[in-house]
Amino acid sequence: MSEPGSNGPRATAPGGLDLAALLRTGRGEYVGLGILLVAVLVLFGWTTPRFLSLATFQSMAFQMPELGILTLAMLIPILSGGLNLAVTFSANICGLAAAWILQSLGGPEAGMAAFALALAGALALGTFIGWTMGIIVAYVGAHPILVSLAYMIFLRGVGEFLTRGGDISGFPGFVGELGHGTVLGIPFPFLIFIACAVWWHILLGRAPLGFSIYMVGSNIEATRYSGVDTRRVLTLIYTLSGLMCAIAGVVMLTRFNSVRVGHGEAYLLITVLACFLGGVDPFGGFGRTASVVLALVILQVISSGLNLLGANQHLATALWGSFLVVVMVARFVVLRIRAGPNPDS
Numbered sequence: 001m002s003e004p005g006s007n008g009p010r011a012t013a014p015g016g017l018d019l020a021a022l023l024r025t026g027r028g029e030y031v032g033l034g035i036l037l038v039a040v041l042v043l044f045g046w047t048t049p050r051f052l053s054l055a056t057f058q059s060m061a062f063q064m065p066e067l068g069i070l071t072l073a074m075l076i077p078i079l080s081g082g083l084n085l086a087v088t089f090s091a092n093i094c095g096l097a098a099a100w101i102l103q104s105l106g107g108p109e110a111g112m113a114a115f116a117l118a119l120a121g122a123l124a125l126g127t128f129i130g131w132t133m134g135i136i137v138a139y140v141g142a143h144p145i146l147v148s149l150a151y152m153i154f155l156r157g158v159g160e161f162l163t164r165g166g167d168i169s170g171f172p173g174f175v176g177e178l179g180h181g182t183v184l185g186i187p188f189p190f191l192i193f194i195a196c197a198v199w200w201h202i203l204l205g206r207a208p209l210g211f212s213i214y215m216v217g218s219n220i221e222a223t224r225y226s227g228v229d230t231r232r233v234l235t236l237i238y239t240l241s242g243l244m245c246a247i248a249g250v251v252m253l254t255r256f257n258s259v260r261v262g263h264g265e266a267y268l269l270i271t272v273l274a275c276f277l278g279g280v281d282p283f284g285g286f287g288r289t290a291s292v293v294l295a296l297v298i299l300q301v302i303s304s305g306l307n308l309l310g311a312n313q314h315l316a317t318a319l320w321g322s323f324l325v326v327v328m329v330a331r332f333v334v335l336r337i338r339a340g341p342n343p344d345s
Helices: 019-024 027-047 054-079 087-104 112-140 144-163 173-180 188-206 208-218 220-225 230-256 267-277 289-308 313-339
Strands: none
Touching (some): 027 289, 054 230, 087 112, 087 230, 173 230, 188 230, 267 289
């Protein structure tokens, strides 16, 4: 007999585990991602003995931050029902701005004060790029995909024109040390990523703006009629996304010790994949930072495992695409389970 308010009898697995009820809660996504993480760890640990080692996990922690921060920059636009296709090129332009400031203030001889100015300039530029994008989305009413696509093309063209397709390098030694240094054995860039993820978690879970982001993603018209300034919310969403892109750009500068317009170009697909794998609704209104971080860990584990196995890079790219298809199908199944049986069917 079903409980009051339920949609019908509940499917219970052997041992008394209510799978349908679990999937109807947010905890179901964490359970599914946790099982997937354990599965890939066991698979690669069994196929290559070098995988389950401290060196491998530290290498993952070094590789993950720039992708993770770019994924956070993609997360809140998707939660609002939009998209930011310009995340990688926004990060590169901000990295170029920081590089130019460092070059003009002494290049290899520049000090920490110069780096602080370069960091401030990169953050200001990223914030400005995101703000102008948000203004167009919010006040002009253009679709976020079209706006961000236009920005992606524009920023790439400007970057290629200014650098003539080349790299900018020649930074002080401490810049590379920041990108490759550790704190208690933990890579410094990874600590920056964790700090950004905690910030996003608090913003979305505790701040009024986070609640407004979910409301806008669920139903922007109803949110507007409820008294929320949706234009202001949309502008802030893309402003914060641009700020996060700037942080990613500076991290890439310290990691690669050079800046180029094409750095991280392949990350765009993976940021979207990580969001969807982490349970973010592609139409907006639902998603959690913690589950997206867990999805990033899974993708990094798969990437590192394939590298250790000597797999072809094209095979890894094909795997990302197939992963996205599997995620979409799995999400459809989970949503059907959450909705419960349809009495009219």
